[in-house]
Amino acid sequence: MRDFPLISHTHGEAVVAWRHGEPIRAARFIADVRTVAAALPPGLHLLNACSDRYAFAVTLAAAMIGRRITLLPSTYTAEAVRKLTEFAPTAFCVADSDNDGIPLPTIRYPLATLDTPDSPGTSDVPDTIDSRGGPNALDVPGAPAIASPSETLGRTLAGHRSQPFEVPRIEADRVVAYVFTSGSTGVPVPHPKTWGRLVHCVHVAMTALGLDAERPCTLVGTVPAQHMFGFESTVLLALIGAQAFDASRPFYPADVTAVLEAAPRPRALISTPVHLRSLLLSLDGQDARLPELDLILSATAPLSQELAVRAEQAFHAPLMEIYGSTETGQIATRRTTQGDTWQLMPGIHLEWREGQTWASQGHIETPTALGDLLEPRGTLDAQGHATQFALTGRTADLVNIAGKRTSIGYLNHQITAIEGVLDAGFFMPDDERPGVVTRLAAFAVAPGMTVSTLLASLRERIEPAFLPRPLVLVDALPRNDTGKLVRATLKFLYDQHVASRRHSVNTLSVPVDHPAYAGHFPGRPVLPGVVLLDEALSVISASTGLPLSACELASAKFLSPVTPGEPLTLEQRTLPSGSIEFEIRAVERLVARGTVVP
Incomplete structure (x- = not known):
């Protein structure tokens, strides 16, 4: 055997891992x-x-x-x-x-x-x-x-x-x-x-990525080892490919930078488009540089060519994208800065039938229908199989957010299984802009429930990445004669909701004798920024229907002090991504602005 x-x-004496x-x-x-x-x-x-x-x-x-x-x-x-x-x-x-x-x-x-x-x-x-x-x-x-x-x-x-x-x-x-x-x-x-298929997968990945067991690379990953991408490209790549991984999982840009600087060369960053974008944004307006790398690997979502170019320039290293799925493992790579065509790994076969693309052979355990729409490109191999493809879209039911994948059918099952929910449906907006994380929406018929209680129950059943933003309670869902919720109808509901919530202006009410003014500062009282933000978040929560606990402050900037008695207004705009931008004004003077991520 x-x-x-x-x-x-x-x-x-060979190094398997680095820790601190x-x-x-x-x-x-x-x-x-x-x-x-x-x-x-x-x-x-x-x-x-x-x-x-x-x-x-x-x-x-x-x-x-x-x-x-x-x-x-x-x-x-x-x-x-x-x-x-x-x-x-x-x-x-x-x-x-x-x-x-x-x-x-x-x-x-x-x-x-x-x-x-x-x-x-x-x-x-x-x-x-x-x-x-x-x-x-x-x-x-x-x-x-x-x-x-x-x-x-x-x-x-x-x-x-x-x-x-x-x-x-x-x-x-x-x-x-x-x-x-x-x-x-x-x-x-x-x-x-099986172990044999995993070993085969790593061997073909080593060839595709240009890695060499005689010159081991230090692998630094921002993705968890439990995720299929992290499992294959940090842990298995090190164990089977005689490389070395860093034991940490840095998240914030400063932490990622520190771990990369300490990692021996050659070194590689295994990350996602969301993390790469965050790293590059951390450089904006800063007199700082990112550590030089020898390789960047990205997966979990398509990467824009613009972001790939910026990443290669910032790290002085080639960026390779990996295409795959939980079922198949990694099956293709591409150098994003050089085009949108994917190169299949050796031994992988694609077949187009029944309106889907099927992947088989190589290290794939069983023939698998892919959730994405692929278009064959380039020349065929000796057996008449395509060796390259372009990614043209995905099947309607599959959802991929921040590297996590699920289906609309699964999400609908989970929300309708909650006691008190009579009917419900999730909807994925058409916002596929590179670098923007599109959030799901959901509509539910749940008499006697509030958005907060329903979200709390849903949080017990699904990943936070898939929590709907917004979750809209309605009297009934417009199902067709066959009982189906047609996507076009859900889009109409969503557009109506977004239009009503996209832009609004509300008054902030801060009493003249608010206790926060006392001692802040003696002789010239100024409203503390934390109180101003607390009032703003309360208004945003009330106007959008989001629970206050779900209103996470992504950024805030204070531009001018607020003194007792000044009339304040809050103007908010809901972006296609679901984020909410707000500005606070004292009459015409801009005093603060920020962004809330539901």
Whole structure:
């Protein structure tokens, strides 16, 4: 039976990962993997919720050598996890933080062990490590009692690194992970990933991206390891391709910049259009430069050529986009600055039938209908298959927001399943401008419910990225004779709502004797900016129907002081993206402006 090594690093001193600027070498990685594998409780399925990329990779590899299967759901909402347990009743969770809130039996990956020296026989791990007692304490039905599994793991991780360096091998046809997509009926759909296909996927990606195991690259990712893009392009690319990943997941531009500057070269940034745009915007008006890179990888949404050009200029590195899906993995690449044509990875075949594009062969487990509309381009190969394509759109039901994918059918199922909702429908506006995150809208018939209560219930069922902005309560939905909600009708409702909310002017009422004036400042009272913003957000919430908790202030600038008794007006405009721009004036004088992101 064919098998492949767990990692492709050929000697124990090879660097697998970097954490806080310190190398973690292959020998330590393998030792940590064996220790975690020995500490895992019984149960075939493991949900890997570790946010530290090294802890994730060790837990993933430990699951493989321990003959467990890693579960990678698209969301951790209570409803999704409940459905997950129907698929895997004895599933347990490994996490590295207290705030995961996942309703599964959970053990803790002791991050304290990662800060111990990278040498055998040393341990600064405390005698007692939180073992997650209470409702999430590890209690796998039918399993023998395990005393404080997290404590056991913490005591042994740093103390068992003196074993010989020997890389385990995994059978090619063994299922090592299930990644999940959201089914239209609300039941997560599992997609098996075998080790052999994952290895093949990384090998063809290495060729397509020009990476070399003899000159390993440091991979810095802004995407989580649990996302298919992050899973393939940070963790698997490092383990199978003999590269090295940074254990962090920087989010804010300053943090991303700091991690990149510390990363050894050659180095690559694995990111998304949204994160790249944020990084480049952080340079506007600043006397600063971004670190030079050797490669940029982008995925999860199409990247505009303009943004690609700016990114290549700012980082002095080529930018490659990856095209793929949860079901297929990565299947094509393109150099965005050189055109819109995608190059298929070797072995992947596309077929056009039944109004859809199907992908098969290569590392794809089963033939898969793609959610996007593709157009063949270029010359055909010897078997008559297209090797290039252009992305021309997507099927109407699929939604991709900020790198997360779902379907309108799934969202409709979730909102109508809420008690008190008689009818509902989601709508995706036609706003595909590059760099702009388009937000979903939804219309619901829910007598006796408010927007706030309905959003709170919906938040328990779907990812925050898919929460409707706006959510509009109506008396009835205009279904046609066959009971369908036609997109054109929903668009009419949406346009009506946006037109009524797009622009409005309201009065801000701040009493002359407001207590905030006292002492701010003696002899010349001025309204504190925080009070002014609080009043503005309250008006925006009331005028749009959005709950105050959903009005997130994205930016604010104070231009002139407000003194007691000045009449104030707030002018707001709703943008196609769903963001709300506002200006506050004292008569004609502009005193503040900002943006709210629902």
